[in-house]
Amino acid sequence: MAATVDCPTCGRKVSFTPASRWRPFCSARCKTIDLGAWASETYRIAGDVRDDAASSDESDAGAGSHRDPGRSRAR
Numbered sequence: 001m002a003a004t005v006d007c008p009t010c011g012r013k014v015s016f017t018p019a020s021r022w023r024p025f026c027s028a029r030c031k032t033i034d035l036g037a038w039a040s041e042t043y044r045i046a047g048d049v050r051d052d053a054a055s056s057d058e059s060d061a062g063a064g065s066h067r068d069p070g071r072s073r074a075r
C-alpha cells in the first residue's frame with residue numbers, strides 16, 4: 001500500500017515511494033517551477049527592501065547621496 005501526496009505545483013497524485021524521484025513533486029519540471037517561484041519571491045522581497053532604503057536615503061538629504069560614491073568605491 002503506497003502512500004500518495006499531492007504535487008505542490010500541479011496537485012497531481014504522486015506515489016510517495018523511493019521510485020518517485022521527485023516526490024513530493026510529480027516530475028522534475030514541477031519541482032523546478034516551485035523552486036523558481038520561491039526564488040522570484042525572494043528576489044522581489046529583497047528588491048523591495050533595497051528600493052525602500054534607497055528612497056529613504058534620497059529623502060533624507062543631499063548628504064546621503066554625497067556619502068554613497070565613497071561607499072561603493074570601498075567595496
Ligand SMILES: [Zn+2]
Nearest residue numbers: 007010026030
Ligand atoms: Zn506536478
